[in-house]
Amino acid sequence: MAASLDGFIARKDGSVDWLETADEFARGDTMDPEFVEAFLSTIDCYVMGSRTYETALGFEAKGLGWSYGDKPTFVLTSRELPRTRDTVEFYSGDLARLVNERLRPMFRSIWFVGGGVVSAECLRLRLADEIRYSIVPILIGDGIRFFEKLDGDVALHLSEVKAYKSGMVELCYEARK
Numbered sequence: 001m002a003a004s005l006d007g008f009i010a011r012k013d014g015s016v017d018w019l020e021t022a023d024e025f026a027r028g029d030t031m032d033p034e035f036v037e038a039f040l041s042t043i044d045c046y047v048m049g050s051r052t053y054e055t056a057l058g059f060e061a062k063g064l065g066w067s068y069g070d071k072p073t074f075v076l077t078s079r080e081l082p083r084t085r086d087t088v089e090f091y092s093g094d095l096a097r098l099v100n101e102r103l104r105p106m107f108r109s110i111w112f113v114g115g116g117v118v119s120a121e122c123l124r125l126r127l128a129d130e131i132r133y134s135i136v137p138i139l140i141g142d143g144i145r146f147f148e149k150l151d152g153d154v155a156l157h158l159s160e161v162k163a164y165k166s167g168m169v170e171l172c173y174e175a176r177k
């Protein structure tokens with residue numbers, strides 16, 4: 001996910017208006033759309049929390065499109081939510097069972113979209129192999145954390161760092177098992 005320097009992925013009300021900033025870092029890389037497309041094509045399925053799904057539905061309703069293409073998208077929820085496409089499937093219950101018993105045998109690259117509750121659940125259950133954390137050049141003071149209520153240490157190995165012209169720094173970590 002993308003977070004402010006103080007570790008928030010959204011404001012308390014869920015808004016992400018601060019993600020686009022006016023910063024420029026002259027020595028940074030340019031985000032090449034072809035590279036982004038090639039990277040997205042390596043993702044086999046998405047998993048997201050219901051609040052992230054509701055944000056995605058809100059973007060779609062505003063005409064901003066659906067970011068997950070035609071890839072299978074598993075939405076974690078205990079509620080009845082609107083389903084706008086066949087690729088979306090709802091799941092409620094044990095996340096480790098969903099990932100280990102259902103998704104891993106079918107999909108190689110499973111992308112957890114977020115948000116903070118789900119990313120913490122994923123780390124707590126030791127399901128993550130890799131964490132992609134992009135720091136946006138802004139402080140927002142308060143909001144929803146990248147990892148909501150982690151209950152212990154998680155040792156990481158820094159595997160990649162990239163800085164972009166937009167001032168965003170992309171960090172990639174391997175989670176040590």
Ligand SMILES: NC(=O)c1ccc[n+]([C@@H]2O[C@H](COP(=O)([O-])OP(=O)(O)OC[C@H]3O[C@@H](n4cnc5c(N)ncnc54)[C@H](OP(=O)(O)O)[C@@H]3O)[C@@H](O)[C@H]2O)c1
Nearest residue numbers: 001002014049050051052076077078093114115116117118
């Ligand atoms: N900056 C970024 O890159 C980025 C990326 C992703 C999201 N976001 C933002 O993050 C915010 C949402 O994050 P969040 O932490 O509030 O919520 P979230 O992680 O998206 O969703 C949490 C909800 O998912 C459901 N859930 C989680 N695990 C479940 C399970 N095992 N079984 C059934 N349901 C389960 C529960 O809701 P129910 O009540 O439905 O059961 C839970 O309250 C949004 O504002 C979104 O825009 C930002």
